[in-house]
Amino acid sequence: MGWTRKDLLTIRELEAAEILTLVDTAASLQEIATREIKKVPALRGKTVVNLFYENSTRTRTSFEIAGKWLSADVINFSATGSSAAKGESFVDTARNIAAMSPDVVVVRHSSSGAPALLARELSCSIVNAGDGAHEHPTQALLDLLTIREKKGHFEGLSVAIVGDIAHSRVARSNIHGMKKLGMTVTVAGPPTLIPPYAQELGCKVSYRLEDAIRDVDVIMMLRLQQERMHAGLIPSLREYSRYWGLTLDRLAAHARPDVLIMHPGPVNRGVELSPEVADGPYSVILDQVSKGVAVRMAVLLLLAGGRSGEAQAQ
Amino acid sequence: MTARPPRLREKAEVLDASALDRALTRIAHEILEKNGGAKDVTFVGLRTRGVTLAQRLAAKIAAIDGASLPVGTLDITLYRDDLDMIGAVVRATDIPFSIKDKTVVLVDDVLFTGRTIRAALDALIDLGRPKMIQLAILVDRGHRELPIRPDYIGKNLPTSRREAVAVRLTEHDGEDRVVIEEPEEA
Numbered sequence: 187m188g189w190t191r192k193d194l195l196t197i198r199e200l201e202a203a204e205i206l207t208l209v210d211t212a213a214s215l216q217e218i219a220t221r222e223i224k225k226v227p228a229l230r231g232k233t234v235v236n237l238f239y240e241n242s243t244r245t246r247t248s249f250e251i252a253g254k255w256l257s258a259d260v261i262n263f264s265a266t267g268s269s270a271a272k273g274e275s276f277v278d279t280a281r282n283i284a285a286m287s288p289d290v291v292v293v294r295h296s297s298s299g300a301p302a303l304l305a306r307e308l309s310c311s312i313v314n315a316g317d318g319a320h321e322h323p324t325q326a327l328l329d330l331l332t333i334r335e336k337k338g339h340f341e342g343l344s345v346a347i348v349g350d351i352a353h354s355r356v357a358r359s360n361i362h363g364m365k366k367l368g369m370t371v372t373v374a375g376p377p378t379l380i381p382p383y384a385q386e387l388g389c390k391v392s393y394r395l396e397d398a399i400r401d402v403d404v405i406m407m408l409r410l411q412q413e414r415m416h417a418g419l420i421p422s423l424r425e426y427s428r429y430w431g432l433t434l435d436r437l438a439a440h441a442r443p444d445v446l447i448m449h450p451g452p453v454n455r456g457v458e459l460s461p462e463v464a465d466g467p468y469s470v471i472l473d474q475v476s477k478g479v480a481v482r483m484a485v486l487l488l489l490a491g492g493r494s495g496e497a498q499a500q
Numbered sequence: 501m502t503a504r505p506p507r508l509r510e511k512a513e514v515l516d517a518s519a520l521d522r523a524l525t526r527i528a529h530e531i532l533e534k535n536g537g538a539k540d541v542t543f544v545g546l547r548t549r550g551v552t553l554a555q556r557l558a559a560k561i562a563a564i565d566g567a568s569l570p571v572g573t574l575d576i577t578l579y580r581d582d583l584d585m586i587g588a589v590v591r592a593t594d595i596p597f598s599i600k601d602k603t604v605v606l607v608d609d610v611l612f613t614g615r616t617i618r619a620a621l622d623a624l625i626d627l628g629r630p631k632m633i634q635l636a637i638l639v640d641r642g643h644r645e646l647p648i649r650p651d652y653i654g655k656n657l658p659t660s661r662r663e664a665v666a667v668r669l670t671e672h673d674g675e676d677r678v679v680i681e682e683p684e685e686a
Contacts, residue, residue, distance in 0.1 A: 188589075207589070210589065211589065211590050213592070214575065214589075214590045214591050214592040214593075215590060215592075216592075217592050217593050217594070221626070221627060222627075222628065223626050223627075225626070226578040226579065226623075226626065227578065227579060227622070228577075228578040228579070256578075484590075487578075487590065
């Protein structure tokens with residue numbers, strides 16, 4: 187199907203067919219990365235602004251590469267070193283950027299809903315590149331693309347998402363996407379880090395790593411954000427690692443031999459993932475990163491590539 | 501931009517299955533003649549039916565000459581010069597061989613304005629520097645808007661702009677046939 191939305195704000199609001207359009211388009215665009223000349227003219231003359239109010243390496247870089255490979259002009263704006271540091275409000279900054287007529291603004295912000303606010307205020311397309319603990323749709327899309335490439339399909343697959351579910355926008359976006367595509371999702375972690383919404387969304391909840399990873403097709407480990415420890419949600423890193431760290435022994439004893447290990451990065455080696463697992467044969471962590479560029483190209487192309495959703499070409 | 505086209509009805513048959521096959525056989529011979537054999541010749545078909553035609557041409561050359569020529573697939577969505585590309589789903593370009601210093605025979609079913617071929621030339625050249633690009637077309641229906649001329653033509657077919665030319669191939673449509681269609685109106 188075609189694409190008719192102005193913005194990409196959440197996975198939650200998408201239909202399964204729209205998610206598949208994004209994933210299929212990204213799958214087609216992967217080929218560009220293998221070319222000698224990594225550039226196609228599709229977004230020539232379009233402007234993409236990366237508006238990042240939070241640190242990011244992978245996401246900002248991959249949006250930048252994606253825009254450039256599609257021949258768009260990409261401008262990076264980070265909150266430090268800009269007038270945001272002088273106290274300009276978020277909406278004012280965004281309006282000023284909008285006055286320079288970009289076609290797409292990619293936003294990362296520590297407040298949930300910041301991209302949705304901009305989508306209402308500005309007439310250009312907005313892409314949510316992660317907002318607070320809310321959603322991170324492009325991460326979920328690249329995870330889904332990785333899963334489909336390795337497993338061949340979505341329907342009927344089972345996934346365990348392990349770690350700090352409550353504060354994870356990656357988990358939330360993935361849960362929405364996976365449920366829409368017919369996958370079974372188990373969330374697992376210490377009870378303090380499992381949000382009430384997990385069961386409402388139809389996830390199974392597990393409080394033991396060994397149970398959660400049994401018989402699943404995919405294990406997605408989340409980064410333990412170390413600041414959680416100070417909030418008293420877990421007793422210590424060492425204890426977390428002992429109960430929730432994925433080691434080769436645990437994997438061999440409880441998981442299926444063809445399981446995929448995913449992680450949105452950055453990895454705390456030795457905390458949630460032992461190095462042997464992160465670098466091991468089950469790990470598709472670097473596949474995820476390279477899929478990130480293809481997914482962001484697909485998002486930029488579908489949002490900025492034209493606006494006549496009903497006009498089927500030819 | 502382009503509005504959704506009106507419903508079409510069949511006006512006339514241009515090629516039946518055996519005429520279509522004969523046209524491809526002739527083009528295969530012409531490719532061999534023009535290039536002095538099959539050396540360094542590669543095929544690139546334009547999605548979707550151009551790919552099928554390219555595969556058939558490669559099979560014919562294999563039968564005539566014994567040479568097994570590679571066939572690639574080109575998707576030109578990212579190179580189109582119109583903005584209504586939305587709705588056209590981007591599919592993968594798949595050319596699993598180097599076109600550098602090769603003679604690339606670009607294959608499409610119908611040649612009309614020439615804009616698709618213009619985009620295809622850009623797309624091909626981004627993939628490497630071929631020695632030569634030639635164009636093979638099953639039906640040339642005229643109305644060119646760009647200075648583009650095919651090297652191999654299955655059938656020259658004068659048409660009016662309001663008509664459409666439909667190439668139907670067994671692999672996609674269950675039959676081998678080329679027909680002219682015109683808008684259905686009272």
